[in-house]
Amino acid sequence: MKKNKSLYIIMITLVATLGGLLFGYDTAVISGAESSLQAYFADGLNLSSLVHGLTVSSALIGCIIGGLLSGYFSTRFGRKRTLILAAVLFLLSAIGSAYPELLFFTAGEPTYSLLITFNLYRIIGGIGVGLASAVAPIYIGEVAPSHIRGRLVSLNQFAIIFGMLVVYFVNWGIARGQTEAWVNDIGWRMMFASEAIPALLFLLLLFLVPETPRYLVSQQKNDEAMKILTRIYDTTMAKATLYEIKQSFDTKKGKLFSYGVPIVVIGILLSVFQQFVGINVALYYAPRIFESMGAARDASMFQTIIMGLVNVVFTIIAILTVDKFGRKPLLIIGSIGMAIGMIGVAGLAFANAIGIATLVFIIIYTASFMMSWGPIVWVLISEIFPNKIRGQAVAIAVAAQWAANYFISSTYPMMMEFSGGLTYGFYALMSILSGLFVWKFVPETKGRSLEELEMILKNKRSAEEKKRSYAQ
Template sequence: MIAYIKEGRVVELLGHMNSKRTIYVVLVTMVATLGGLLFGYDTAVISGAEGSLQTYFADNLNLSPFIHGLTVSSALIGCIIGGLISGFFANRIGRKFTLIIAAVLFLLSALGSAYPELLFFEAGDPSVALLIVFNIYRIIGGIGVGLASAVAPMYIGEMAPPNIRGRLVSLNQFAIIFGQFVVYFVNWGIARGETAEWVDTLGWRYMFASEAIPAALFLLFLLTVPETPRYLVSKNRDDKAMKILSRIYDQTMAKATFYEINQSFDKRKEKLFAYGKLIIIIGILLSIFQQFVGINVALYYAPRIFESMGAARDASLFQTIIMGAVNLIFTVIAIMTVDKFGRKPLLIIGSIGMTIGMFGVSALAFSGTIGIATLVFIIIYTASFMMSWGPVVWVLLSEIFPNKIRGQALAIAVAAQWAANYFISSTYPAMIEFSGGLTYGFYGLMSILSALFVWKFVPETKGKTLEEIEMGLKK
């Protein structure tokens, strides 16, 4: 990479990057993507346990579908909290140590959700108090997810060179989908060949406990990675920042990049809306649309949807593995194209595909036709999301906010995302009971609106440094 100074600012020309340095960046950012893997694992583990939780808690205690929906979605309350506090922790203790806190919360939640009776209750005796404790453990895990969902892409975005930043941040989404795929496989493996009674009594506990393994690995690997140069500059630790930049770039480019970063962190403190309200609103709406298109309904309730098509419990869990494999393939397509085609084209193409998928499911629901066609439309919908709105929104959120307000602005956007996620997933059981056709039609309508929003308001950030994007906002 070559850099030169022109008209008082650093201009970056993207060229050949030393393969050794590229490997270093990839390895470091791969550790951060484990936060994405746990994000996916924690949010999707509920898909296999959801039916058992209804039997163990809701049916035994005669609770309403609404209460069950709140239980399935309780982790999202923690996600909102984690998203809101992520900026504070990322700015105060750093990106790395915030991720370490998230890893500890993942580990605690995995063990507590698997055995909420510990210390205070008797195993096999469900009660409202036990249900509350279970939800508290899920909320703790949700806080970890909220922290990781904001800080992992922030960490990657601040470490990665601009010419591969889109791909590396998209790897975080790949890790999310891979985490979901792994847990679909784990859930199926646990339930395979077992009776429904065993799954409803013990199987769901093993599903939650399995998360402890990746959580422990995430915690250990985090101890080996550095803090980001941009955070270090913000704390006047310039020598350490320069040392890390020198491992990413050659000496000339490292100095030029340091100059750009240092210029963006002048002595003045910037208020949240110093760059205008529009960029904050765009970040929030990107997050809301990512959830209002209904993706987490497909992820959280996939086994139930497949059971409604006539599949047995273990067969429905196996079908989620197929869906997870499709999701992985199309996420790879996004990784391969996001730095080539740009962010906006992928989002618009994905919105069109999601519209076709959801309106197809809606039409079949209205006609009362449940079968292989439903599975096809669900796959069209999820594949379209995974090649666009899944990874690309995280890429944009890691890019569009200026250095001095990134932690604060990203925290607001991520909190909005999890609030939207909670609203959509917790209302699904009641909505589907009222009308399946209208429910899926609503998600299709949101897909149309998401395309119009991107076309009109979202900026293209492909190939620009974070500081160049910031300079564009100032103009």
């Protein structure tokens, strides 16, 4: 019986993590197509590097929109239906990004209108990413038992990185042995179109999973919630969990700052630091970075596969250790590793000594991120917010994350034109500050139920209010 319950939890978690896989797939597919887009649009229309950077990063505008909308949709329509909407948007974006000329334009003739249309399709996919990036961790966090919640939510990050690795293989496979002209004409389209396959699979499988018990209780559907809980826990534990969930909805109003401003700010800053350390620069522009080291185009794409494999390995390390060592220690260790990696890259850039050592430092940097800030931030933002405000608080944190991502990614080409050493030095500084922030402000959440964490937060808030009243 216990084995059946574990299999059930794993099954619904894996379906939800397909949202993470598509998140990774959609954001990393641009790495293989980026130089082709420059040839097709930027060079064809004589556009600046800033416009090219904005095109490469345009999906992030959708991610911000999707992140902001996720709170409303997940609270109003449920976690499951919001993920279904995300799957539909992924599917539309895959087809439209591959063939933006569809219906309205002539293939092979770049125009400003076509560039805008391409960006709109990428933004549609970005909205799907924004929705999935916020709601998939919430979904998993709300169905997972506390003793394995960190591991299961971390699986979503594994799926993100696995999605990136898959698309690195796909991009490499499409470009391998082909001429640059063929890749610039047809190959990049195939890269975008390939996303339709996992998007369709995600859409179909979502109809087989339940809504989360915590959302059902918020809609006064206690009987349905109990049915789900009895498939996760034994009857006694299911009843106790249902009681805790009901109490959490009964004791507080759902105003965003009803549990205090600091907890919302911590969630936002976790998300912002996750991007300001520069990880998506390494992911989006990886082939171009490796080309600058002297690699041929298909070889540079193969090197992204090596980086992707390293990322997968170190994400697995995070999954295996997050419920053992805790969230804070892993984040601090990761910050130190990222700082070392970026200081090394910055030093080599200042010395104009780009070579194999750069690849080593980039791998140190990305490995450190993947065993810490990559998965752990998603775990924390799915845990630290109370039930009543989780949807809207996560939405704000995720929107802030995507806004930070957009800023960092779109400014990278321009920053690199100014100074590569200073660019990587900035990411190193952010890595150091991220570790100090965690050490000073971030709470440990290991091994506690969502309702226990909420009660701790409530008690802390009450104690602070008493202190203020005494001071007056």
